[in-house]
Amino acid sequence: MKYLALILVSFTLFSCQGSDQKGTLKDSSSSLPPIGGAKDEHGCLLAAGYTWSKIKQECIRPWEGTITMNVTDTSTNFETAAFVLMDSVKQQAELFIKEEDESVLLDSIAPRLYANKQYKLVEENHCWSLIHQKEVLYEEKK
Structure with missing residues (x-):
């Protein structure tokens, strides 16, 4: 008992x-605070390297599944890469670059040429180059 x-x-x-x-x-x-750290306005986990993709309409890591381009002038830059994502029908390219707070969309102008008012993305000899005001900022190395 x-x-x-x-x-x-x-x-x-x-x-x-x-x-x-x-x-x-x-x-x-x-x-x-939320587990995992801060999130942006789209819910992308910043500490894990995620950012919002306007083309995919989801959080992505820009260095995964994109074209990587290296900065041409390394003397003044700590960040040495830019990333380009193209939509599935190649009508738009999305740039992930340190010069902009968010990704930048470029429209297809001609085969192997995307542009907006500020940037031009050109493919020559199977390598991409990003041009801003006639200056090549980034180049793809193969």
């Missing part, structure tokens, strides 16, 4: 602690 009473008392104590802990966790979780 003593063992039965001890089991009932123990069960009561532990079940009360469990419900208190759940309530505490719920209350404190609203004041904690």
